[in-house]
Structure formats: C-alpha cells, structure tokens
Amino acid sequence: GAGVSQSPSNKVTEKGKDVELRCDPISGHTALYWYRQSLGQGLEFLIYFQGNSAPDKSGLPSDRFSAERTGGSVSTLTIQRTQQEDSAVYLCASSLYGAGPYEQYFGPGTRLTVT
Amino acid sequence: GNSVTQMEGPVTLSEEAFLTINCTYTATGYPSLFWYVQYPGEGLQLLLKATKADDKGSNKGFEATYRKETTSFHLEKGSVQVSDSAVYFCALSDQDTGNQFYFGTGTSLTVIP
Numbered sequence A: 001g002a003g004v005s006q007s008p009s010n011k012v013t014e015k016g017k018d019v020e021l022r023c024d025p026i027s028g029h030t031a032l033y034w035y036r037q038s039l040g041q042g043l044e045f046l047i048y049f050q051g052n053s054a055p056d057k058s059g060l061p062s063d064r065f066s067a068e069r070t071g072g073s074v075s076t077l078t079i080q081r082t083q084q085e086d087s088a089v090y091l092c093a094s095s096l097y098g099a100g101p102y103e104q105y106f107g108p109g110t111r112l113t114v115t
Numbered sequence B: 001g002n003s004v005t006q007m008e009g010p011v012t013l014s015e016e017a018f019l020t021i022n023c024t025y026t027a028t029g030y031p032s033l034f035w036y037v038q039y040p041g042e043g044l045q046l047l048l049k050a051t052k053a054d055d056k057g058s059n060k061g062f063e064a065t066y067r068k069e070t071t072s073f074h075l076e077k078g079s080v081q082v083s084d085s086a087v088y089f090c091a092l093s094d095q096d097t098g099n100q101f102y103f104g105t106g107t108s109l110t111v112i113p
Helices: none
Strands: A005-007 A010-013 A019-024 A031-037 A043-050 A053-056 A065-069 A075-079 A088-095 A110-114 B003-006 B011-014 B019-021 B023-026 B032-038 B044-050 B056-059 B062-065 B075-077 B086-093 B101-103 B107-112
Touching: A005 A088, A010 A019, A019 A088, A019 A110, A031 A075, A043 A065, A043 A075, A043 B101, A075 A088, B003 B086, B003 B101, B011 B019, B019 B107, B023 B032, B023 B086, B032 B062, B044 B062
Parallel strands: A010 A110, B011 B107
Antiparallel strands: A005 A019, A019 A075, A031 A043, A031 A088, A043 A053, A065 A075, A088 A110, B003 B023, B019 B075, B032 B044, B032 B086, B044 B056, B056 B062, B062 B075, B086 B101, B086 B107
C-alpha cells in the first residue's frame, strides 16, 4: 500500500518568505508527527497530532512555526518569515495509534533551504 | 522524563566484523523500544522493535534485547556487510507519559570491504 508522502521534496526560499510543507499519512493512521533533521544531527521533535488535535506542541521552536491537520489525514507545517537556521530536512511520520508498540512510518522528507 | 542515549559515531568496520551500537534509555513508564535505520539518500525505516522486557527484536541479521535491569537496548550484528552502511537511531515510546517518540542522536556506520 501507499506509504507516507511529503511535498515538495525540495524547497528553496528566500529569507523572510513563508513556506508550507505537506504530509499525507498512511490511510487509517490516527497519529501524525513532524520532526526536523539538521545536517548530521538527530531528529528534533516538532509536533504531534492525534486525529485533528495537537495535544503536544512542545517542540515547535518558535511562534513562526505552526501546523494543522484536517480530516484526520493531511497535515500542513507552515513556517512564517523563514530564517536561515530553518534550513533542514522536515520529516513527517504516521503511526496507527500513537505511542506504545506501534511503529512510526516515515515519509521521504522535505529538504528546505533558506537563502 | 524520557530520553535515549546512544553511542556516538562515526563507526567504521571492516566487512564481516562484529557490530555493537550501544543504546540506553530513561523512562518513567514501560516503554517500547525501536531501532530505525536511515540508508544513504533514503528515509528512516524500522529495523526492529521490542515491546516488553526480555523481548528480542531481530531483522536482517540484526538483534537487540530489551534489558530492563540495565535500561539498555544495544544493537548487534555478527557479521556486517558493506550494504549495512547507514545511520542507526535508537528510539522509545511510552504510552503512559504521552505519545511522543524519543530518538537518540544517531550512529553513523561505515563498512569497508
């Protein structure tokens, strides 16, 4: 079946512009996660959705970052007024029910470059 | 709180050498433990998992045993191949303390012929 998809795969933007990153999780997965992976670094948790609600927004690095999920499916991560330090690979993952024994399935990521 | 501490890399081994990548964790509940692998140019994928103490996860010749007494989940493989070159991430999730997954910083493995 279809896995997690993300778009765009690459995004180059100028400093100060807004960007939207999209994630399509696996159908039927209730949990959706956003992470950021900087060059040579581990995964930085950004936000978690259970259904359409986001009980854990603790990882969002600033108020320039926001995310929403609609219909318990597609999610959009928005970064306003991008800065060069926002350059990274943004990963989305989905899981059947969230934490516990349920593995996460990762998308291929969106590579964001802020010039 | 919950956290994962993973052996720092990079690790370079010759083909057919024995591999151990150490992973220890801190958790307030009863977590499930995972190893994910990221091959060059690819996304993260699950390598193996264990959901309770003394469980052994295994896949592709890799093994890891959930040791509650030492809070460890070390990854091992008896004979590595060039195709095992990748970055390996240890992770935990704990339903009792929220729905976040906690990842280690990753260990880069290079296997040379």
